[in-house]
Amino acid sequence: MSTKYATYETAWCPGCGNFAILDALKDTLNKLNLSPHQVLVVGGIGQAAKLPQYINTNGFEGLHGRALPVAIAAKIANHNLKVIVNTGDGDSYGEGGNHFIHNIRRNVDITHFVHDNQIYGLTKGQSSPTSGLGHVTDFTPNGVFNKPLNPLTMALSLGAGFVARAFSGEKDHLVEIMQEAINYKGYAIVDILQPCVSFNKVNTFAWYKDRVYKLKDHDYKDKVKAFEVANIWDEEIPIGIIYKEEMPSYTDNFGFLKEKPLIEQDTSKETVKKLIEDFI
Amino acid sequence: MSTKYATYETAWCPGCGNFAILDALKDTLNKLNLSPHQVLVVGGIGQAAKLPQYINTNGFEGLHGRALPVAIAAKIANHNLKVIVNTGDGDSYGEGGNHFIHNIRRNVDITHFVHDNQIYGLTKGQSSPTSGLGHVTDFTPNGVFNKPLNPLTMALSLGAGFVARAFSGEKDHLVEIMQEAINYKGYAIVDILQPCVSFNKVNTFAWYKDRVYKLKDHDYKDKVKAFEVANIWDEEIPIGIIYKEEMPSYTDNFGFLKEKPLIEQDTSKETVKKLIEDFI
Amino acid sequence: MEYNVLIGGEAGQGMKTLTSVFSQMIHKRGFYLFTLADYMSRVRGGHNFFQLRFSDDKLYSHCEKLDVIIALNQETCDLHLGRLKEDGVVLADTNVKSNDSRLVTIKAKELATEVGNVRTMSTVLLGALLKLFGLDEEYLEEIFSHKFNEKITNQNLESYQRGQSLVEQKFKTSKGNKAERLLINGNQAIALGALAANMKFYSAYPMTPATSIMSYLVTKAEEAKIIVEQAEDEIAAINMAIGAASVGVRAMTGTSGGGFSLMVEGLGLAGIAEIPLVIALVQRPGPATGLPTRTEQADLKFAINASQGEFGRIVISLNSPEDAFYQTTRAFNLAEKYQLPVILLSDQYLADATQTVNLFDLDKVAIERSIEDEPSSDYKRYALSETGISPRALPGYHSGVVINHDSDEHDEEGNITESAQVRNDMVNKRAMKFSLAKNDIQEPKVLGIENPQILLLGWGSTYSQLKDAVELLNENERRYGALVFGDIWPLPTKKFLDSYKTSEKIINVEQNSTAQLASLIKETTGKDIDLNILRYDGRPLSADEIIEKVLEVE
Amino acid sequence: MEYNVLIGGEAGQGMKTLTSVFSQMIHKRGFYLFTLADYMSRVRGGHNFFQLRFSDDKLYSHCEKLDVIIALNQETCDLHLGRLKEDGVVLADTNVKSNDSRLVTIKAKELATEVGNVRTMSTVLLGALLKLFGLDEEYLEEIFSHKFNEKITNQNLESYQRGQSLVEQKFKTSKGNKAERLLINGNQAIALGALAANMKFYSAYPMTPATSIMSYLVTKAEEAKIIVEQAEDEIAAINMAIGAASVGVRAMTGTSGGGFSLMVEGLGLAGIAEIPLVIALVQRPGPATGLPTRTEQADLKFAINASQGEFGRIVISLNSPEDAFYQTTRAFNLAEKYQLPVILLSDQYLADATQTVNLFDLDKVAIERSIEDEPSSDYKRYALSETGISPRALPGYHSGVVINHDSDEHDEEGNITESAQVRNDMVNKRAMKFSLAKNDIQEPKVLGIENPQILLLGWGSTYSQLKDAVELLNENERRYGALVFGDIWPLPTKKFLDSYKTSEKIINVEQNSTAQLASLIKETTGKDIDLNILRYDGRPLSADEIIEKVLEVE
Numbered sequence A, B: 001m002s003t004k005y006a007t008y009e010t011a012w013c014p015g016c017g018n019f020a021i022l023d024a025l026k027d028t029l030n031k032l033n034l035s036p037h038q039v040l041v042v043g044g045i046g047q048a049a050k051l052p053q054y055i056n057t058n059g060f061e062g063l064h065g066r067a068l069p070v071a072i073a074a075k076i077a078n079h080n081l082k083v084i085v086n087t088g089d090g091d092s093y094g095e096g097g098n099h100f101i102h103n104i105r106r107n108v109d110i111t112h113f114v115h116d117n118q119i120y121g122l123t124k125g126q127s128s129p130t131s132g133l134g135h136v137t138d139f140t141p142n143g144v145f146n147k148p149l150n151p152l153t154m155a156l157s158l159g160a161g162f163v164a165r166a167f168s169g170e171k172d173h174l175v176e177i178m179q180e181a182i183n184y185k186g187y188a189i190v191d192i193l194q195p196c197v198s199f200n201k202v203n204t205f206a207w208y209k210d211r212v213y214k215l216k217d218h219d220y221k222d223k224v225k226a227f228e229v230a231n232i233w234d235e236e237i238p239i240g241i242i243y244k245e246e247m248p249s250y251t252d253n254f255g256f257l258k259e260k261p262l263i264e265q266d267t268s269k270e271t272v273k274k275l276i277e278d279f280i
Numbered sequence C, D: 001m002e003y004n005v006l007i008g009g010e011a012g013q014g015m016k017t018l019t020s021v022f023s024q025m026i027h028k029r030g031f032y033l034f035t036l037a038d039y040m041s042r043v044r045g046g047h048n049f050f051q052l053r054f055s056d057d058k059l060y061s062h063c064e065k066l067d068v069i070i071a072l073n074q075e076t077c078d079l080h081l082g083r084l085k086e087d088g089v090v091l092a093d094t095n096v097k098s099n100d101s102r103l104v105t106i107k108a109k110e111l112a113t114e115v116g117n118v119r120t121m122s123t124v125l126l127g128a129l130l131k132l133f134g135l136d137e138e139y140l141e142e143i144f145s146h147k148f149n150e151k152i153t154n155q156n157l158e159s160y161q162r163g164q165s166l167v168e169q170k171f172k173t174s175k176g177n178k179a180e181r182l183l184i185n186g187n188q189a190i191a192l193g194a195l196a197a198n199m200k201f202y203s204a205y206p207m208t209p210a211t212s213i214m215s216y217l218v219t220k221a222e223e224a225k226i227i228v229e230q231a232e233d234e235i236a237a238i239n240m241a242i243g244a245a246s247v248g249v250r251a252m253t254g255t256s257g258g259g260f261s262l263m264v265e266g267l268g269l270a271g272i273a274e275i276p277l278v279i280a281l282v283q284r285p286g287p288a289t290g291l292p293t294r295t296e297q298a299d300l301k302f303a304i305n306a307s308q309g310e311f312g313r314i315v316i317s318l319n320s321p322e323d324a325f326y327q328t329t330r331a332f333n334l335a336e337k338y339q340l341p342v343i344l345l346s347d348q349y350l351a352d353a354t355q356t357v358n359l360f361d362l363d364k365v366a367i368e369r370s371i372e373d374e375p376s377s378d379y380k381r382y383a384l385s386e387t388g389i390s391p392r393a394l395p396g397y398h399s400g401v402v403i404n405h406d407s408d409e410h411d412e413e414g415n416i417t418e419s420a421q422v423r424n425d426m427v428n429k430r431a432m433k434f435s436l437a438k439n440d441i442q443e444p445k446v447l448g449i450e451n452p453q454i455l456l457l458g459w460g461s462t463y464s465q466l467k468d469a470v471e472l473l474n475e476n477e478r479r480y481g482a483l484v485f486g487d488i489w490p491l492p493t494k495k496f497l498d499s500y501k502t503s504e505k506i507i508n509v510e511q512n513s514t515a516q517l518a519s520l521i522k523e524t525t526g527k528d529i530d531l532n533i534l535r536y537d538g539r540p541l542s543a544d545e546i547i548e549k550v551l552e553v554e
């Protein structure tokens, strides 16, 4: 790996799945021939969300749950930037659930990598929206009662155009998917299974390793099939691109953004003058 | 209709679909033989959310988007109350989207009637999450760009146990569905199509009337079929119970709630004493 | 010459059209207009009214006494008759009844039906109304044809003529003094200010009375090449604005108290990450949902203290549409100069009060971007500096330079830190630039006599009523003055302390129940106010009311 | 007898177990303990430490000077050696190096490996540590077997023995004074207080440093028959608590500043709908994410002014674990008596400082529900009354009676209103009951001399350090006193004003950068403070530091 994206000391636990995701992201950006200043990595708050700190690109570490609104607006403001969100499952689906719903609908051309360790890591082991039924944590002594949220079927049902699952333990495959996701013109979500060695004693590296298999001969243009595949869990877990469909993305709706990014367009004094004079 | 639930002057526009929903609710409560003091109707803020003001039951009109958390907690605190949420599409799916997601997962035994006029009524005509693609409003002069949110497929993908659609213009049918929804043990959502005569010039009474048809011979236990039916829109719109499945509801998870409601159970002084002494 | 007309009825009775056509005719003739909007939180029905005060001199506020009432229903007549002057007129359809001899009824509905469009009933009344003031149809066709198609325009013109024929002129009017002036309300002025400041991104969630900023902007979005995004909630709205601002466009959000509550965490993010952000907070009465369509000034201390931790913010309260326009442009400059959030505090009264103001002068508007165009390769987003301000470069434009923003306490490069030393440095840095910002803070506006015997205080939109009140008070005895704060946080105290020394009595005027400005003054200067004139029923204070209370205590 | 031990290393090195076992052994022997927790926002690695101060007298705060350092890594030794007393000891594994003669290394890792469990390395050090103080294995087996299975317990006991054999006693200890006392931290005390108050519903979203309230409650939920719900976000958390409280159970939520920001709108809902609600706000340094695991007192003015509109709230800052327990029970009574939100202000220092306190006395806890059990058939939820308090009946229990809560301005029955008169009545009613609540407000606690020459001020958790500081200052010359506010909004001013008259100098001590208490005092009394001692790097002030600064300026 080139050092263009630099290497920093992290605050992650040894053995954490986040390392592989960070490495994969750096590889991906290299493969895509992107320079650090062309990329903006946005995180919320959490272990995963610390990623912007550990890569030499533009970074924005905002509020817990609020990575998406920051990211899509940054993209809208300067669509020459490659905008990538790296953040946790709690951040994306818990605190940030409403932004998840509505940014699927908005379809801004950003990429959303969810480090899905099925747990709240940074706050030390509460169940997350994706924790399995019955998952015992210090905070759910009788196991989780709430039905786990399936981000993939949810995204599909909201009309997402790029839906994928990956596993931090399959790095090459992850890099492939990351490339496809970043290249996709629109909102792309990749739910990345990521072992948390400190707090998730159920969904361990081995647990995932035993279950994941790479999708083969899957027709990712078929929505019904996509739902089917997205629903597979527990005994077997498919990884790969589950659904992909080309569609207009947010900025396509604005003619004037075709010339150049918003940031490079000024509202002319003449226009303002005219608008003022409308009130005469 | 008995006057047990009283009649009040409303602030709704003449011709608004909300009147029929209010009437249907009163009929339903009468049919279910519920007394006013046994029922709690919760709303957020909006035209629909004013409903608690217009019915003689216990009422809670809270914050915009926040009806669900209030309602589920009230139910948990005193599960002898029948707790019913009546509120708008903007309230439920826009501002309140995150609570929608997570209360499906939580499955508390409440009923959620969404007055879905596909518009923000009270604030005078902005598009709502369910407004159709291309819908022109004063706030979307070039039409809505965002893909409309389908609350039914979303609820299904999150594992909801009771999912239905109804139309304010089919009152008897609405009353039937309301009864079923209220009787269902768990979280029940009914998306009620409701013409807004003042601001929604697209999805008018006639528009709905032309399209809705009552589901017949639909197997509401079949989830795949349910997804299919829930996706039907535009040319034809099915109304009825789309999916229903018995499952444990929230309070079933707590043995001590089987005896009597939370509000009637005190933490004994002995228990507290013991817990304190654990720190000795 | 000065008159005051009330047009009242249920929502949905054509009152809005009537008001807007009448307003434009008055305005275009060269009169000055001040419109008060009083409406309920509903779409149809209820009791709503507009008060249109006009004159050949500049007007600053509404007033209570009425010359004409247009009663679209019985309720309007009953509710407002008490405020009608002795020689006033109530103009209404024949279905309105009263023993009062000032009631003049006309067959408006019948005539409108004859014309073929019962909805032109209000235009019959308009015809009569204009006739009362001896005004003809100048501008009428232009205005109607702008609003309606030919058929409806003609029906309206016909109904207007019928109305004119039914009454006689009663009030004398001057010729008017035509000039290029604007007929505009507070929210529109904010929106124009934002456009003049080259704002490119506005994200908001609808909330009365802030919504009309968005509704204006969105209709001009293509023309102005800006993005207006309706967010899923206010949390998204502020975080979007922050995201857009973080890469370098000027960005803004607007809301009322409830939405601002949800933005509080984002406000702190802008504080610590040093993102320039402008927020319009258009107040309405709280707590919580409160009185959604009415006015209050009760979010002042909330705006000043909102969000965990400590960071500088500038709060500018808006005094008038002109002020709203220029201060909005200034807010963007300040936000970028000091890299912090600037809150524009307005309220429903100012937001909805359409009035005649002088043409906004773009030559008075400077756009000062404060952006580092050539960052060196060791550029640091949060570099410590003597002023506390770090040069701000934008991401994406400089090969080899990356920009990091962070909501954690961070080092100069924007990386999270746990160092006590770095923490102290950064807190001090942010405090320092805020301290510096105080130099840019503007002292309150002076009304009436400088350092007067009786000093009135106010902030924000009560400028309107204080302006009129002080003028009238001074007509008897020239010993009144007022200081009206625009910039309100950090609170400028120089003029206040000067006047404090010389004035005999200090009277503070606010639209709230706890006298928040008074407590801010006490907190900052230790000085007490002698008397508070407070109103908190959601209705605006009037100049008359202020005068009455002032004279009462003297 | 008084000693101070620091145990430091990376997260994940067994420091927590070592600290907790040592603490319990000290505590059970009848010594008083005060533990300071200093940790980073990460799960593994970083530098973290605990400081364990113990004595045979009651302790109130931590102190800087160290008798023993247990260095689980080199960094610990390097960072803290400067604070070691001359006759102190650094105890470490042989991999730690230093020229300092006070370093005593033992083959902890090697021995632990020999025992068959390298993770018992910290227990070898524990053995040595206890030996330094001449303490034997009393309680050890009990404590270990409570934590571990038999095999691991035995390994630990073996490692302990090895550790004991490696060093000689160096510090004299007394016998201890065994009694039924609690070893508890601030958050646990809040949780117990809530249980003692018969709280039935706790909803929260995890946020450091408030999370441990929830984590304690959830493990006792079945036993106490309460519901503890992890919400999807803080907005849900507060609205759930409000929903539960609205039907009559005592309900509470807890969070830190970021989460509180999201609760601000809900706070106003509780205000206008008059729902009794208790909120624990456990502060950490901001703005925004700030320093998540550290301490600060910078949310005071935010808590007092949060939310749009005006309504009464009571803010109680917590001084110590005992205070936390009793004030939490009181908070529920006040919330119900006045039907308003009560905010308990704590901070990371108090939340995490495990210490020895007297047994909580349930006989001192009264549960006053203030509920109307027999509402008449014309019951009105918001009935106007002389006190401003409307009798509160619960829904579901009275046939013919329904209860309406409303976030809009409402009439006595809880129905939305637009009436100016009703609005005034309701604002006045809420103001009246809040005014009445002032009678229940407690004056600050007095430390040292009442009405002293040198008056120190503080609030919340700085009680700890002020208690020690004043005591030590008075040892030289008895002229120091302190007022430490518990109840802080509405601010009680009587004792302050009394002392103000007599004291020569007033010194305000806070853990923030803008002296918020000082500004509150100025706002309320107009009085200035002579000097502020402020710390805002996220680390707690110590008594020594306060003393030093006090003496500096005298």
Ligand SMILES: Cc1ncc(C[n+]2csc(CCOP(=O)(O)OP(=O)(O)O)c2C)c(N)n1
Pocket: A045, A046, A047, A048, A049, A063, A064, A087, A088, A089, A090, A091, A092, A115, A117, A119, A120, A121, A122, A123, A128, D205, D206, D207, D208, D234, D258, D259, D262, D289
């Ligand atoms: C408003 C707010 N609420 C709560 C928190 C505390 N918090 C920080 S990270 C986190 C959850 C982290 O879980 P996840 O997003 O899954 O990330 P992980 O640490 O597992 O990578 C929480 C609750 C916060 N920082 N801000």
Ligand SMILES: Cc1ncc(C[n+]2csc(CCOP(=O)(O)OP(=O)(O)O)c2C)c(N)n1
Pocket: B045, B046, B047, B048, B049, B063, B064, B087, B088, B089, B090, B091, B092, B115, B117, B119, B120, B121, B122, B123, B128, C205, C206, C207, C208, C234, C258, C259, C262, C289
């Ligand atoms: C926090 C907050 N944001 C915004 C509003 C303003 N608001 C009130 S109702 C509403 C939307 C109403 O739409 P919907 O829920 O669909 O109800 P409808 O009026 O159509 O029945 C909005 C945006 C508010 N009251 N509170």
Ligand code: SF4
Pocket: A011, A012, A013, A015, A016, A017, A018, A047, A048, A117, A121, A122, A195, A196, A197, A198, A199, D043, D044
């Ligand atoms: S706590 Fe879990 S997610 Fe966080 S760094 Fe450690 S292993 Fe990774």
Ligand code: SF4
Pocket: B011, B012, B013, B015, B016, B017, B018, B047, B048, B117, B121, B122, B195, B196, B197, B198, B199, C043, C044
């Ligand atoms: S605005 Fe629409 S939803 Fe609201 S009352 Fe009128 S018709 Fe009904």
Ligand SMILES: [Mg+2]
Pocket: A088, A089, A090, A115, A116, A117, A118, A119, A120, A121, A128
């Ligand atoms: Mg996680």
Ligand SMILES: [Mg+2]
Pocket: B088, B089, B090, B115, B116, B117, B118, B119, B120, B121, B128
């Ligand atoms: Mg709606």
